[in-house]
Amino acid sequence: MAGTNFYEKVYEVVRQVPYRRVTSYGAIAEFLGSRSSARVVGYAMGHAGSAMPPVPAHRVLNAAGMLSGKQAFASPTLMQELLESEGIQIENDQVKDFRKLFWDPRNM
DNA sequence: GCAATGACTGGAG
């Protein structure tokens, strides 16, 4: 069942990511209690397409600010386009000024 | 219930 509490938590955190901001799997995992569960966060993101309401998964990147999950989108370029649509600059599948655009769930 | 998997991470080579 893709409706577990953990998934819900992950989706909830991702939905709280402000416009024109990004975060990382590790940050979300850490916010949920275990930084080591970053992989699970990514796994949950894979099901984000079925999540309701929809989750801005394109704002979730790895620790390096790289679009590691772009393949999971309808189109491999969709993630980058969505981010650029928000005013975020991407270069070589990597977010520029990632540190500046980075948003920590605890900082809300 | 055990074994495999993954949109990760940090450290070592």
Place this chain on the structure above:
DNA sequence: CCTCCAGCCATTG
């Protein structure tokens, strides 16, 4: 600078 390895943890078969 780039590549490889081992840890970690919820979900799935």
